[in-house]
Amino acid sequence: MKLPDAESSMKKAVEATQRAFNTIRTGRASVSLLDRVMVEYYGTPTPLKSLASINTPDASTISIQPYDRNTLNIIEKAISLSDIGLTPNNDGEVVRLNIPSLTSERRQEFVKMAGKFAEEGRVSIRNARRDAIDFVRKQEKNSEVSEDESRDIQDNAQKLTDKYIAKIDQLLTEKEKDITTV
Template structure:
């Protein structure tokens, strides 16, 4: 029970890390760059993807077609105010975001950011392991499980931790490769 719970939490940590990686620019247009952009739509923050169709017609352009034409200006404003770092150009019916090629300094900065996200994911996994080990030890103290069972569960938990940590490392290596590829 404890292991299954820890496994699902670790899986969600890996998925969270993957989502964080998706928000990092790689030099290619990717609609997920705009996932964190919230538009003030009638007084409530609304995700951009629920107000517009976001597509990537080529490797260096993101095209945003609002479902309602009157939202064009507020979408443009929201993108300008966001931390995406791209300047929107509005032609009256669609918004275009041109993705400039990354400089080597910017690439290094993004690699550092990816490394930071990966470390946050690893820390989350280690915290899950710590909590699970505490639960196992409590069960052992309460004589619900034997010392051998406790040791086996802790060993299995460590294997699980290593597995999910290596998944994050693999995701990081892939993201670094994406960022550094010119």
């Protein structure tokens, strides 16, 4: 893996970590909580946002207005079966999700979950670094690059790794602050 490819992989790891953080509840209503919810629509798993308009009328409510009223029950069922831990309320036209305030224990669980997502991102970044360094070492072994060039490229790979891990750490700090703020 060349250095530009490694950097691209590292950027993708940061973006994936950010998306994972967006799925963690913070005690406030957020449309991104429903990003991973898939609805079985005519036998095909379909993202919820493709079947309905999703809004947050206030800080503790998510409103889901399906484009097709016949999908209300399957949307409600999909939310119930998902891992977001919220109970949907169906009034015949709109599905509402009330976001309860988080207990301190629940907040700590979410902080741990965010830490786990951050560590997965860091591992992806380190794997990209390892692949880039292995590629350079093979080139050096085959006399395609000099020892000095190889060392420079490896140093650059480490600098990129440090940069992207710092980005993930910053995202984690922001998310932890968001979760623990009452």
